Amino acid sequence: MKQKIKKVFVFATILLFLTGCSTQLKTSDNKLVKNDLTGQTLTGNILCKPSADETIRKYEETYNNSKASLDLKKANNEITESDYNKNLSKLVDISKLPTCSSFSITDGGYDGLWDTIFVKPLAFFIIKIGELVKNYGLAVILITILIRLILYPITAKTALQSEKMKEVKPELAKIEKKYKDKTDQPSMMAKSQETMVLYKKYGINPISGCIFAVIQIPLFFAFYEALNRLPVMFEGKFLGLSLGKTVWTAIAAGEYYYIIIVILVVASTYFSIKLNKTATVDPEQAKTMNMMMNMMIVMISFASFTISTGITLYWIANSGFTIIQNLLVKRSSKDVKVI
Secondary structure, X not given: OHHHHHHHHHHHHHHHHHHOOOOEOEOOOOOEOEOOOOOOEOEOOOOOEOOOHHHHHHHHHHHXXXXXXXXXXXXXXXXXXXXXXXXXXXXXXXXXXXXXXXXXXXXXXXXXXXXXXXXXXXXXXXXXXXHHHOOHHHHHHHHHHHHHHHHHHHXXXXXXXXXXXXXXXXXXXXXXXHOOOOOOHHHHHHHHHHHHHHHHHHOOOHHHHHHHHHHHHHXXXXXXXXXXXXXXXXXXXXXXXXXXXXXXXXHHOOOHHHHHHHHHHHHHHXXXXXXXXXOOOOHHHHHHHHHXXXXXXXXXXXXXXXXXXXXXXXXXXXXXXXXXXXXXXXXXXXXXXXX
């Protein structure tokens, strides 16, 4: 179990470094450029043009000033031609970007496997559904639910495995007690074989516990990337809340009601993790799992203050779906036992 947990965290860490491709818009003197609408730092590698005139002006000013600085360095032979072209290609020229309403998956050409397969298609569907329902916050919720419905056959099986582990817990406890003080190799092998026989009897696949995490992690980063790189998400509202604002920014502006976002994120995360937690008879494993659950809740609680409302909507909708799914699985498994 410990090895399985470690592998999931290693996978999450690697994916975090591989997918953290949103960049911040900076001036020629390396200062962050703020969005006047939300108070947040503007994203550098946006996928389409903003619609707000003030935001467009900031992108144009940043591009023109940065290009002028590069031109001066080139004229003074401070940088080579190749460095000039390399740095110029990194600047955001919004005149070459499509409007968000006309954005297509193929815009910008091939931009790496991650962007091409996950980020751009997801951004495209957020835009189209947002235009259809006239609200991009609602679009995020609807797409989240749609994706979870598609993945339901897989994620429901994972939830069912957790319920089966609770059912088999008393028998696992007997095996643990039987081999409690035996550390020799033959005893450990016998313990492993008896455990696997028990798993087979109840149709339990120990590896399936990782499936949920493996699916969730890339989905979260895909949403994070797509939402961060869509200007429409920073310009829209949902139930009176600005989709581009973070809770910290809102509180600093005296909009204390944004704290409801943190409450919903923490509550939905707590119950989704609790319902999805796998039963274990090993006290050390149980302690490790509880510690990891508490750490995750604390980390997400702090993160919910610093990520945009649009992204927290995805998290709340996703966690809410997990709670409902696990309750349904729990109920159905009880009905089967009664029959």
